[in-house]
Amino acid sequence: MAVLCCLLAWAGPEAFATTDRGGTLVGEDPVAGTPHVLDGEVLSVAQVGGTIVLGGTFTRARNDGSATELPRRGLLAFDAATGQIDPLFHPDPDGPVNVVVAGPAGTVYVGGEFSRIGDQPRLRLARVALAGGTVVPRFDAGAVNGEVRDLRLRRGKLWVAGQFTRIGGRRHRALAALSARTGAARRSPEVKVRGQARKGLGRTTVAQVDLNANGRFLALIGNFRSVQGERRVQLAVLDLRRGAAVTSFRTRFYAAPCSDLYYSYVRDVAFAPSGSYLVVATSGGPGLPGSPCDTVARFETRGTDRAARPSWIASTGGDTVQAVEVTPSAVYVGGHQRWFNNSFGVNSTGPGAVARQGLAALSPVNGLPFRWNPGRSRGVGVGDLLATDRGLWIGSDTDRINGQLRSRIALLPAGGASYPAVGPPRRPSTIYRVQGxxxxxxxxxxxxxGPATTVPGGGPDWAGVAGAFVLGGQLYVAGRDGSFTRRAFDGTSYGPPEPVDGADGLVPLLDWRAELAATTGMFYDRGRIYFTLAGSRRLHYRYFNPESGIVGAVRLVASRKAGGFAPRKARGIFVAGKHLYWTTASGRLRRTGWSQTAQAARPDGEATDVGGPLVDGVRWGPGVVFAGPTVRRGG
Structure with a gap:
């Protein structure tokens, strides 16, 4: 019960697939004036006050507009506003820097594979002052006998993740908590990380960690099989208020193997700002639809599901995603991927694939890309993404974003394109029906x-319409010819039609076109188009992003017959509030409960008649029926 209570408290308003709240993306044109890192790779980006600190494998840099090269080995600091490199900060570690994290009082924690930094002996972990780049002498973790991969700071504790077994003479495998002030390894909390994702392959490693906003929960990914004695393959969540006990969140999703080249394929993890869900990015090679390989996946952190499935899976079709950053408006991802919505691609474009080279902004609701598409030269990939008030910082191993020279570090500014909140009505105040x-x-x-009012002409040829719904002031129409269009609609007049074909640019999504022609009813709710098909006993759905017009490549099943709702017999269907409505062949208008789950929603409860010949004297079906805008009297 304690675990359940804490998880319910952790979940915020974004829980269970969220709602379409609307938001604002960062811009696509990088900000001018950022410095140029001239070799290697930027692996980590941190902001300390008004300073940006980079860590990586580079050795040279220059200011924008200058031809003078500056030696900067592994660490670099520059002014976030002007982009000018700090001339006094060059600690010059003698090995790669994997991670930099802001520390207190103008300092930064540095982890990697070095043995000296700032002319001081520090084995793989140090704290460095931004003023002059000197090592903070009081912080000394002693010998770390393996690579440090990631760091997080929380309430006087520095969490250290990597491929080590001992820190400062104490036994700590892959994850440890140190004193943030002195670097001394703490006896408590002790975290036992054991095993390998594929037994006997590689070394036990925690590759990346992330804290939720209030610092209570720590997510970890890497090459491990159990945490605190409980089976957790490649992904676990700890409750730091309960002595680093594992939460009840557990998934088998990353127990599945990918390519034989990868014994561990998870690459990054990030919490949503609310903490109600987390997102994991992977490599691993192309897999079948539903595979964890080369994907980005969302997991709800609410509840006590002991075998949590992803809420959605975004597939690249065979390319690695290395970095993820979650904001309230988007899930930003970077790697060397070429496409998204590519569940059927095998290092090639499959039906529905869309081009998103090196960068993408995915919908938090369903993982489908927004139109946002700056593109970047791919290289190995993106080492780190950092969202700040000024925008999204991108550290990588390549030189161009949106065709502009921004060598290995770039800022995409805040205040880019916005998208509106959309969703079905809260109640069916006005119902539209095709009649004659x-x-x-x-x-x-x-x-x-109320009495029937005929909507003036100028809209679709209703005789050729298989299904329709209204969303955000737009009328979406499924044609019996397999077309999918939208047009402005206020209940009395129509705008011109436009095709909704965001998923057809590379390889047409022909299965979706065939489904449109066979639809007997359809509606939109929380990032998904639900629909029934002639002769099918299932309620189906596909993901849909109204902003980009992209329809999900994979058809999924919401339910079979449930809650008195029989998909094979339903004709016009729509959702309003917490109820699912449909019409029958005899003209009845029925409803049942509509219950949200992490993956989709489903009918729930007994069905009742709310209209029809024997209730309100109106014959509601069969045919196209949808809830739409209410028109004022005289309209």
Whole structure:
């Protein structure tokens, strides 16, 4: 019960697939004036006050607009506003820097594979002052006998992740908590990370960690099989208020193997700002739909599901995603990927694939890309992403973003394109029905319906429409010819139609076109188009991003017959509030509960008649029926 309570407290308003809240993306044109890192790779980006600190494998840099090269081995600091490199900060570690994390009082913690830094002996871990780049003498963790891969600071504790077994003479395998002030290894909390994802292959490693916003929960990924004695393959979450006990969150998703070249394929993990979900990025080679390989996946952190499935999976079709950063508006990802929405691609474009070279902004609701597409020269990939008030910092091993020279570090500015909040109505105040080739509307409240009003012409040829829904002031129409269009619609007049074909640019999504022609009812809810098909006993869905017009490549199943709802017999279907409505062949309007889950929603509860010949004297079906905008009197 204690675990359940803490997880429910952890979950925020974004829990269970979120709602379409709307948001603002960063811009696509990088900010001018950032410095140029001239070799190697930027692996980590941190902000300390008004200073940006980079860690990596580089040795040279220069200011923008200058031809003078500056030696900067592994560490570099520059002014976040002007982009000018700090001339006095060059600690020059003698090995790669994997991670930099902001510390207190103008300092930065540095982890990697070095043995000296700032002319002082520090084996793989140090704290460095930004003023002059000197090592803070009081912080000394002693010998770390393996690579430090990641760091996080929380309330006087520095969490250290990597491929070590001892720190400062104490036994700590892959994860340890140190005193943030002195670097001394703490006896408590002790975290036991054991095993390998594929037994006997590689060394036990915690590759990346992330803290939720209030610092209570620590997510870790890497090459391990158990944490604190409980089976957790490649992904676990710790509750730091309960002595670093593992939470009840557990998934088998990353127990599945990918290519034989990879014994561990998880690459990055990040919490949403609310902490209600986390996102994991992977490599591993192309896999079948539903595979964890070369994907980005979202997991809800609410509840006590002991075998959590992803809420959504975004597939590249065979390319690695190395970095992920979650904001309220988007899941930003970077790697050497060429495509997304590519579940059927095998190092090639499959049906529905869209080009997103090196960078992408995915919808938090369903993982489908937004139109945002600056593109970057791919190289090995993106070492780190950091969202700040000024925008999104991108550290990588390549030189160009959106065709502009920004060598290995770039800032995409805040205040880019916005997208509106959308969703189904809270109640079916006005219901539209195709009748005799015309579209008519009636007000509806409880089981009482108003008189029918014919909507003026100028819209679709309703005789050729298989399904329709209204979303964000747009009427979406599925044609019996396999077309999918949208147009402005206010209940009385129509705008011109435009195709919704964001997933058809590279390889047409022909299965979706065939489904449109066979649709017997459809509606949108929380990032998904739900639909019934002639002769099918299932309620199906595909992901849909209204901002980009991209439809998900994979058809999924929400439910079979449930809650009195029989998909094979339903004709017009729509959702309003917490209820699913549909019409029957005899003209009845029925409803049942509509229950949200992490992956989709489903019918739930007994079905009741809320309209029809015996209730309100109106014959509601069969045919196209949807809830739409309420029109004021005289409209």
């Amino acid at each position: 080739g015309d579209l008519v509307r009636r007000t509806h409240r409880g089981s009482r319906s």
